[in-house]
Amino acid sequence: MSDWPKIRTVGLSGILITFAGEMSEPANRAALALRAEVEAQGWEHVSETSTSLVSTFLSVDLALVSPEDIIARLNDLLTSRDWYAADLPAGRRLWRIPTVYGTDLGPQLEEAAKAAGVDPDTAIREISGSRVRVLTLGFAPGQPFSGMLPDTWNIPRQQSLTKEVPAGALVVAIRQLIVFTNPSPTGWRHIGQTAFRNFRPESDQPIALSPGDELCFPAITPEELKRIRMKDSSGDGGAETELLS
Amino acid sequence: MSGTLTIHQAGPQMSVQDFGRPGYRASGMTRGGAADPLALHEGAILLGQEPTLAAIEMVGAGGTFTADTNLRIALTGAPMKATLDGTPLTWNASHPMPAGARLVIGGATSGTYGYLHIGGGIDLPLQMGARSTHFGAGLGGALEAGDTLPVGADTGSGTGVALPRDDRFDGGCLRVVTSVQTDRFDDETIARFTATAFARDPRANRRGVRMEPPGEGFFATDQLSILSEVITIGDIQITGDGAPFVLMCECQTTGGYPRIGTVIPADLPRVAQAPTGAEIRFDFIPLEEAIAIQQRAAADLKALPGRCYPLVRDPHNIRDLLSYQLVGGVVSALADPFEKET
Numbered sequence: 192m193s194d195w196p197k198i199r200t201v202g203l204s205g206i207l208i209t210f211a212g213e214m215s216e217p218a219n220r221a222a223l224a225l226r227a228e229v230e231a232q233g234w235e236h237v238s239e240t241s242t243s244l245v246s247t248f249l250s251v252d253l254a255l256v257s258p259e260d261i262i263a264r265l266n267d268l269l270t271s272r273d274w275y276a277a278d279l280p281a282g283r284r285l286w287r288i289p290t291v292y293g294t295d296l297g298p299q300l301e302e303a304a305k306a307a308g309v310d311p312d313t314a315i316r317e318i319s320g321s322r323v324r325v326l327t328l329g330f331a332p333g334q335p336f337s338g339m340l341p342d343t344w345n346i347p348r349q350q351s352l353t354k355e356v357p358a359g360a361l362v363v364a365i366r367q368l369i370v371f372t373n374p375s376p377t378g379w380r381h382i383g384q385t386a387f388r389n390f391r392p393e394s395d396q397p398i399a400l401s402p403g404d405e406l407c408f409p410a411i412t413p414e415e416l417k418r419i420r421m422k423d424s425s426g427d428g429g430a431e432t433e434l435l436s
Numbered sequence: 437m438s439g440t441l442t443i444h445q446a447g448p449q450m451s452v453q454d455f456g457r458p459g460y461r462a463s464g465m466t467r468g469g470a471a472d473p474l475a476l477h478e479g480a481i482l483l484g485q486e487p488t489l490a491a492i493e494m495v496g497a498g499g500t501f502t503a504d505t506n507l508r509i510a511l512t513g514a515p516m517k518a519t520l521d522g523t524p525l526t527w528n529a530s531h532p533m534p535a536g537a538r539l540v541i542g543g544a545t546s547g548t549y550g551y552l553h554i555g556g557g558i559d560l561p562l563q564m565g566a567r568s569t570h571f572g573a574g575l576g577g578a579l580e581a582g583d584t585l586p587v588g589a590d591t592g593s594g595t596g597v598a599l600p601r602d603d604r605f606d607g608g609c610l611r612v613v614t615s616v617q618t619d620r621f622d623d624e625t626i627a628r629f630t631a632t633a634f635a636r637d638p639r640a641n642r643r644g645v646r647m648e649p650p651g652e653g654f655f656a657t658d659q660l661s662i663l664s665e666v667i668t669i670g671d672i673q674i675t676g677d678g679a680p681f682v683l684m685c686e687c688q689t690t691g692g693y694p695r696i697g698t699v700i701p702a703d704l705p706r707v708a709q710a711p712t713g714a715e716i717r718f719d720f721i722p723l724e725e726a727i728a729i730q731q732r733a734a735a736d737l738k739a740l741p742g743r744c745y746p747l748v749r750d751p752h753n754i755r756d757l758l759s760y761q762l763v764g765g766v767v768s769a770l771a772d773p774f775e776k777e778t
Contacts, residue, residue: 199616202698203726204668207616214663226462241462241666243690248666250461253723254701254730329664329690332465332573336664336690348692350676365692372464373574378676378693392564392575398463 196221196269198262203253206261209246210274214339214366217275218245219326223402224277228268236261242402243327244336280403283435285322288370288387288428290361290408291416292319296384299353303363303380306346317341318382319410323368325402331372333389333398337406338367348378359385359428361408368408383408386419386428399426405435438556438589439505439535443579447497449641450579451569452558453551454490460564461689466669468570468686471549471642471708474737475513478599479553481741482510482530484592489557490567492579494550498541499579501552507533507587508555508595514547514605514709529598529747547605547709548640555590572643572686596747599740604706607636607714610682612697613726615671620656620694629654629696630718634680636710642686645707646679647716653678656694664692670699670707672718680718682707700726702733 195218197209208225211218222242229240229249239250251261292315293300304314323337330336340363348364353376356362360371361383369379372389385408391397400406411419411429419429443450455476456469470476470493480487498516510530511518518525518541525531525539533539544550560567560576569576579585618626634647654674656662666689667673673681673693682699684707697720699707710716721729 200723201666202613202615202668202670203701203723203730204670204698207666209616209665212663239459239461241689243666244663246665248461254727254734327664327690328462328464330464330688332460332463334464348676352675373572375572390573392573397564 196274198265200253200258201248205248205250205253206258206265207246207248208265208269211245214244214326216324216339220277220279221245221274222247223280224274225268227280234261234264243329280401281436283401283403283405285405285407285433285435286400286430287407287409287432288385288430289411289415289419290319290383290385291413292383292410294413296413296416297361297382299380300382303346303382306380307343309343314382315410317343318363318368319408322405322407325400325404325406326367327402328398328400330369331375331390332392333400334369334372335389335400335404335406336367336369340366340368342366346380349380352376352378353381356381357384359387361385368406384416386416386423387430388426388428391426394426439503439507439587441501441503441507441554441558441585441587443499443501443581443583443585445500445581446579446583447494447499448578449495449571450499451493451571452490452560452576452579452585453493453568454488454566456568456685457564457566457570464689465570465573466685466687466689468573468575468642469566469568470551471685472513472551472705474604474705475549475551477737477740478512478528479510479551481744482512482528482597482599483508483553483555484594485555485557485590489553489588490560491554492552492558494541494552496548497543498550498552501539501541502537503533503535503587505535505587508590508592509533509539510553511541511550512553512599513549513551514544515601516544516550517542526598526747528601530595532595544711546711548711549708554587555592556588559586559588570686571641572688597744598747599744605709605711607710607716608706609717609719610699610703610706611721611726611729612672612699612718613721613723615695615698616665617656617662617694618697620658620662621654621696622657625654626696626720629680630720632717634716634718636712636714636716637679638712640712642684644673644681644683644687645710646681649679654680654696656696662692662694664690667691667695668698670701670704671695672697672699684708700729702729
């Protein structure tokens, strides 16, 4: 019997179902699929559901509801099919988001390249040529954690927090890329800048990206970014999109 | 809308708050809302209205306000020096505020977050289901001098009642349950963590409150490469420098820094209110004990209206006072309701 998936309570806030001990695409798909199924069945006492990289979280007030019944029901559901073989969500899109690498707009590019053991030009080539998938939204509204980059980019977070990166910042750590929603402190390295807005509260669809979407970050010059910023009011930041399936 | 409240001077990070926006966790947004939700309940009880109405949250210091209509107000949370046209106002109580009168709220004498409640509530348009400012998400923003806020229709009446204050404004011991990453810390680290007297750091906001250790920090094994995982309000996150951050209502939904445990919901107002420098300790308790404490806290909240007392002991009000206490006084969080039958 495998150790996974693991079911655990989270403080008094809910129940976490973890599909793997480290990031993997099948575990990420399993987490998304389990969440979709619990949502579709509308479980009693579950006030909301979410996913992180390889786990599904069910919000349950454990001061009011004892977790045993929900855990028993989860065990039945988990054994009913192979969650690791689940399909990706339907209606996924590919986003090509123009990005300035390095300069004062991506001040930690050289530092990140050094941590990855490559020169800055190679770093730009590798990252701008990669296609990554939105694994989860988190930390701030609509903010994508996306991966996985090649193993070279399995670089750790910094020891101390950067005080603030701007909205639209592209940051890297542990084979993943994030575009920041809002100005924010971070332990990840700031390597590039986009004009993409993850969160558009004034819009009918405040959250731009969905887990399962794919992202590319083609390189542009600072002048091009300036031009995009002048023209764009949608929040897309010059991004092109394509329906994947 | 039945009138407006004008802000003539505002302390830092003053904002409109209600219970926030649950339901957006999957999109990466925590619920936000009042840093001290208990204070929202207290304000609602003092004004005899729904706790879901929006109030003004004041951080460390208040501001100066006038209204163009007669208002009922209540002041709760961290006690601050307040006057109305120069007359001192009792904190944790409700008062009439006539049109044109000048309400001046000064610095907090203990605690951090004070609240100004208005009869009818602050009637801003709903945005994604709430009126709360969420600084982290960029919804709403800090209130400033010159801002005018719409006030909702006040369907209640009466002022001049107060609630006794509790001890959540001075730091103290926070009760903690284990979380999914507690086992990333060895026994020795946990023992040292619970034996440490921390000081509430000046670095604190609605995202989280840093607790400064007197000596060296606390570290998990393999601290910097832990997979990002779900975060819940109350989680005690250990960042790179080894100091704990207790995460609050506007915290992130996921994070990669390890969490040593989770402060129980009943003690979160104490986290929010601890003033800079206050001593903070953490005490791990079993889940069953935490559940019992939460249930007691819920019963205490239900019984809170019965603890109201009139501000002025006018003889005409004494009869009302007695009947009020009879209603509330029979409710005890610990008592068995069936024993009360005879």
